[in-house]
Amino acid sequence: MNRLIEIHGKEQICRLDETSLPLQIGRGETAHIQLEGVRDIVAYVGESRNHLFLQPAEGVPANLIYHNDEPLEASVWVKSGDITRIADSAIHWLLPGNRVEVQVAKLTADFLRPPPDPPVRHQARPKEDPAQEQLPPVTDAPPPGYGRFRSLAVVLFVLLLAGALFVLLANPLEVVVTPIPDSLSVSGFPPVVPFGDGFLGISGHYTVHAEKQGYLPLEQGVEIDSSGRSYNLTLEKLPGLIDLSSNPDGVKVSIDGTPVGITPLLGFAISAGSHLIRFSHERYLSLEKSVSIEGLGARQALQVDLEPAWAKVSLHTEPEGATLTVDEIAQGETPVDLELIAGTHQLAFRKAGFAPLEVELAVVAGQDIPKTVYRLEPAPATLSISSVPVGSMVTVDGTYKGLTPLSLQLSSGNVHDIRLTLAGHLPAGQKLRLEPEENRKLDLKLEPEYGTVFITSTPAEAVLSIDGIKQERATGRFRLTTKAHTLELKAENFGSLSKTVKPQTGYSQRVELDLQGKRTAAQSTSQPGPSGQTTGLGQQLVLVNPKPFLMGASRQEAGRRANENERPASMQRSYYLSALEVTNAEFKRFQSQHASGMSGNFSLDVDSHPVVNITWDDAARFLNWLSKMDKLPPYYREENGVMVSGAERGIGYRLPTEAEWAYAARMAGQKERVRYPWAGKYPPQEIVGNFADESARHLVSVVIEGYTDGFAATAPVGSFPVNPAGFYDLGGNVAEWCHDYYAANPAGGQDDIDPMGPTSGTHHLVRGSSWRDASITELRFSYRRYSREPANDIGFRIARYAK
Numbered sequence: 001m002n003r004l005i006e007i008h009g010k011e012q013i014c015r016l017d018e019t020s021l022p023l024q025i026g027r028g029e030t031a032h033i034q035l036e037g038v039r040d041i042v043a044y045v046g047e048s049r050n051h052l053f054l055q056p057a058e059g060v061p062a063n064l065i066y067h068n069d070e071p072l073e074a075s076v077w078v079k080s081g082d083i084t085r086i087a088d089s090a091i092h093w094l095l096p097g098n099r100v101e102v103q104v105a106k107l108t109a110d111f112l113r114p115p116p117d118p119p120v121r122h123q124a125r126p127k128e129d130p131a132q133e134q135l136p137p138v139t140d141a142p143p144p145g146y147g148r149f150r151s152l153a154v155v156l157f158v159l160l161l162a163g164a165l166f167v168l169l170a171n172p173l174e175v176v177v178t179p180i181p182d183s184l185s186v187s188g189f190p191p192v193v194p195f196g197d198g199f200l201g202i203s204g205h206y207t208v209h210a211e212k213q214g215y216l217p218l219e220q221g222v223e224i225d226s227s228g229r230s231y232n233l234t235l236e237k238l239p240g241l242i243d244l245s246s247n248p249d250g251v252k253v254s255i256d257g258t259p260v261g262i263t264p265l266l267g268f269a270i271s272a273g274s275h276l277i278r279f280s281h282e283r284y285l286s287l288e289k290s291v292s293i294e295g296l297g298a299r300q301a302l303q304v305d306l307e308p309a310w311a312k313v314s315l316h317t318e319p320e321g322a323t324l325t326v327d328e329i330a331q332g333e334t335p336v337d338l339e340l341i342a343g344t345h346q347l348a349f350r351k352a353g354f355a356p357l358e359v360e361l362a363v364v365a366g367q368d369i370p371k372t373v374y375r376l377e378p379a380p381a382t383l384s385i386s387s388v389p390v391g392s393m394v395t396v397d398g399t400y401k402g403l404t405p406l407s408l409q410l411s412s413g414n415v416h417d418i419r420l421t422l423a424g425h426l427p428a429g430q431k432l433r434l435e436p437e438e439n440r441k442l443d444l445k446l447e448p449e450y451g452t453v454f455i456t457s458t459p460a461e462a463v464l465s466i467d468g469i470k471q472e473r474a475t476g477r478f479r480l481t482t483k484a485h486t487l488e489l490k491a492e493n494f495g496s497l498s499k500t501v502k503p504q505t506g507y508s509q510r511v512e513l514d515l516q517g518k519r520t521a522a523q524s525t526s527q528p529g530p531s532g533q534t535t536g537l538g539q540q541l542v543l544v545n546p547k548p549f550l551m552g553a554s555r556q557e558a559g560r561r562a563n564e565n566e567r568p569a570s571m572q573r574s575y576y577l578s579a580l581e582v583t584n585a586e587f588k589r590f591q592s593q594h595a596s597g598m599s600g601n602f603s604l605d606v607d608s609h610p611v612v613n614i615t616w617d618d619a620a621r622f623l624n625w626l627s628k629m630d631k632l633p634p635y636y637r638e639e640n641g642v643m644v645s646g647a648e649r650g651i652g653y654r655l656p657t658e659a660e661w662a663y664a665a666r667m668a669g670q671k672e673r674v675r676y677p678w679a680g681k682y683p684p685q686e687i688v689g690n691f692a693d694e695s696a697r698h699l700v701s702v703v704i705e706g707y708t709d710g711f712a713a714t715a716p717v718g719s720f721p722v723n724p725a726g727f728y729d730l731g732g733n734v735a736e737w738c739h740d741y742y743a744a745n746p747a748g749g750q751d752d753i754d755p756m757g758p759t760s761g762t763h764h765l766v767r768g769s770s771w772r773d774a775s776i777t778e779l780r781f782s783y784r785r786y787s788r789e790p791a792n793d794i795g796f797r798i799a800r801y802a803k
Helices: 146-169 584-590 616-629 658-666
Strands: 004-008 013-017 023-026 041-048 051-056 065-067 083-086 089-094 099-106 171-178 183-187 193-195 198-201 204-211 218-224 229-234 240-247 252-255 258-262 265-270 273-281 284-293 299-305 310-318 323-326 329-333 336-341 343-350 357-363 369-375 381-388 393-396 399-403 406-410 415-421 428-433 439-445 450-458 463-466 476-481 485-491 495-501 509-514 519-524 532-534 540-544 549-551 567-570 575-578 636-639 642-645 735-741 749-753 764-767 784-787 799-801
Touching: 041 083, 041 265, 171 183, 171 204, 171 218, 204 229, 218 229, 240 284, 258 265, 284 299, 310 357, 323 336, 329 336, 336 357, 357 369, 381 415, 393 406, 399 406, 415 439, 428 439, 485 509, 495 509, 540 658, 549 658, 567 658, 575 658, 584 616, 616 636, 616 642, 658 735, 658 764
Parallel strands: 004 099, 171 229, 240 299, 310 369, 381 439, 450 509, 567 749
Antiparallel strands: 004 013, 023 041, 041 051, 065 083, 083 089, 089 099, 171 198, 183 204, 193 198, 204 218, 240 265, 252 258, 252 273, 273 284, 310 336, 323 329, 323 343, 343 357, 381 406, 393 399, 393 415, 415 428, 450 476, 463 485, 485 495, 509 519, 532 540, 540 575, 549 567, 575 799, 636 642, 735 764, 764 784
């Protein structure tokens, strides 16, 4: 039942609900019903079986509380219309429906009002004169007392008749109350008659009343019928009283999940039985106690000591005097000693001329943190960099920062090396020191850098354009800036061809443009062209004559990973490697149903693009199929659905070993081992391959800032410049399956001739960067990854031994 409790006091009305029960009556902060003329809590109002009862507090004098004009010595039920008098106050109880109305009034002498007029006194009747007395008349009436005798006889007859009828109609009623009550009665009409250990009564409805010291009064409806009835009833214990105290005071208390007040909580009425009492305080660890309440009005006490939920911390800064906020609340200037509640706190230190410092501090209750010093760094400075021409790449202390114009925040108090580079221009730079919170501008001009290119054009009448600008001559010596230039040759009846060339300072380059054979050749004066053969599908194979070299990367190399340990590779056997990656069109000649899929809204299934979303086994099966087409012995064999090496040194088509792939990428046609698929440092300064560029921002999380190669996903194979050995896309487009199983730290040595990697494993090696890669780690030729699942950026190319 959800009761609404209204307490009408002298000047205000207090509204409560049944969760506030038991109510405390008396004087003090915890009293719900405030009375005058008392000093403490004198009584309680509780609830049992949806009925209210009134109970005096322990130690209250018997003549202090009167309920319905009877001294209150034990619990009594409260009914609508009852009046309780305590000291100089009267409490009127009204119980309409689910509402309890408590009206409190003070008793004063002013309420005694006498009637308007005093009563009239009766005067004595005068005595008549004896002489005037007359004798009673003589009549035939019966003698005195006769009528009374006759009435008594009639009453006696009726009682005897009623008794006889009761004996004939009465039925037995047995009532057993546990524990044995101090008083037991049955009310109703017609009334019952005690009979032995039970009662006799006429069939009907009756009410059993039982009372016992320490128990709630019992009122229970019963029925008597022609067969008689038997009832077993139980008295309910009066609630007990408990004194709750804590160290410290002011702790919130809840009993069985219901809030009841704060400590100290004295004389709180609580039902008999087991209860869970919880003590909680915002600065102390919560505590739960299970308490067994005896009831029967007995008083018990519970005292608890709460453990602190905080720890002492001492916070310092270097230099001192920094303002401190903890969880965005100001705490003063350092050094500061605090008591922080257990948990993770956000500390923020601020001081003029220094960079703000924000840290997390984990606090464990009871574990003090001794002096902790936080070092404040000088506030950064702002450097605005501009250049002529714009778009120059900016590095600060060797780290790439972006393209001009550019605004940077740099640490103050240190010397910074500012360097600007731009393709076709000499680098420019300056070293400078900035003060805290300084704003400085730096303007640099980059001078053009030139290289020499000798161009020979055939036929002689052809017209040459460089970067779209028509030249006066098609053959001759040209001085061009050291950036990528597009050469286009046109001649009537011969069509046109184009070529990209990048001059180098101090290095003459020769370019032959021949419209007659539609061939181009970009050669340095010291680099011969590759030789090779083709497969049955027309794929060009480039012959590689290797020599021993060093694989991996040094520990000092930027971007190096732990699995790139440097190791010698003794390469002796010549091999062929396809100039291009295998395309979708070529793979579908073997497996017509294959689809490379999509990436975002870009198709990866274009015929001229490299095939992707294939497993290592798919690539091995394709190579076996191609070997049979070209009448070569298949290199792989299938065991239980898995492709394994069959002829370890056979000449059938296979995937390149890691050593073969690395040699073709880093050494073939080169004077020394190269690091990237381009000359120079990271990032690339010209369009050299299909990497994660600006157009791929919606497909990948990291791109090369300012780099645009024109392809968001895969590109047609061979779309970018060929490397000196005649290979395309060894860096970019798609990464490539290798023959080897993956090992985190592969062994190497001069005794390991033409290494083929571990003999077993769960993953295969993948080499080369892809269209998804942008970081300095991934774009290096020494980058190693592995997989056993297909991916939308892994393809492959063809290899075989030359003999």
